[in-house]
Amino acid sequence: MAAAADAPAARRGPPDPIPVTVLTGFLGAGKTTLLNRLLGDPALADTAVLINEFGEIGLDHLFVREVTEGVVLLASGCLCCTVRGDLVTALEDLLRGRDNNRLPPFNRVIVETTGLADPAPILFTLMSHPYLVLRYRLDGVVTVIDAVNAQATLDAHPEAVKQAAVADRIVLTKTDLLTDAAARDAVTARLKRLAPAAPILDAAAGEADAPALLRAGLYDPARKIPDVARWLAEEAVAAPQAAHAHDPNRHDDRIQAFTLATEAAISASTLDMFLELLRATYGANLLRMKGIVKLAEDPERPIVLHGVQHLMHPPVRLDGWPDDDHRSRLVMIVRDLDPAVVRRLFSAFLGIPQIDTPDRAALTDNPLAPAGLPPAKERT
């Protein structure tokens, strides 16, 4: 009887906070691929997803399986700065949507950050916002690391080091592309030094499933290497400032995102030549390229392209266009490379005449020294 009498009171108590998993990892590491796989697990059927992208046009939401009402594409920009407020708003909106039945009753949230996000402000927001901490709890940080590019990325990008260091779980992707066991051991050893408490799960070996990744327990800065506590402490100092002034040192100003878009269908050979020239000439500067392309040979079935530095993944053909926009769109994230150079190159390949720009024949006839292509460094 007593238990029955208590039951309604228990139901009236505050609801359990909803677990939030932060999914981070450098550009092209495989976050969306992992997210898609996780969302296919029936155990995650009631999951709301927040995705943030760096670039003019967001594409990831097109590729997330079963785009439901719970999937929210945060405004373009950087989740750690401009979207800090938006993250709060988005999480509040989700709750409102759930409370007034506009959204299905989700019981977990996954926030996919941009590949360039500094995770510290995001974690700080989730751990310290006076309202959000009542309704949400940070369940853990899953950091995706591309085994092929890991060493170079960690050497060059402090954000990538931070992303690894704050991980509760590390998912190593693209191990299937590694031919050298020693390279894999070196990456693993480096990650273990950065995040000693985080299990390292091999995606290609099927280790990165929902039970292994989620329910990491409350986020605890004390279990991470000391730097993590320092980054979070720095956020605590920065937070009381009324207007969040953008710290020019937080980001690498040499990184830019832009989009190449065209209505025109592109022949497969033109696309191949353009991408190969881009890769060969500016591969190191090409942090990330992803896109959807209307091929002249099969305009109704676009292909999806992914590139990470020198690595171009095999294109994937879709059965149809995922939305009403049937333009080819290539989102590029580059470092130390003037977007105008790439735009001119793209126009040349498409045959759009431009002043002072060599045409396609001039660019491809002499592949060793493509006419008019400035070395990337001189453009900065």
Ligand SMILES: Nc1nc2c(ncn2[C@@H]2O[C@H](COP(=O)(O)OP(=O)(O)OP(=O)(O)O)[C@@H](O)[C@H]2O)c(=O)[nH]1
């Ligand atoms: N071979 C191989 N390819 C992978 C693996 N994981 C991801 N990829 C490929 O890597 C490319 C980039 O994957 P995404 O999931 O889009 O990466 P992302 O981290 O979401 O990229 P951004 O949103 O740009 O930061 C795609 O072509 C994937 O198919 C893996 O374990 N093995």
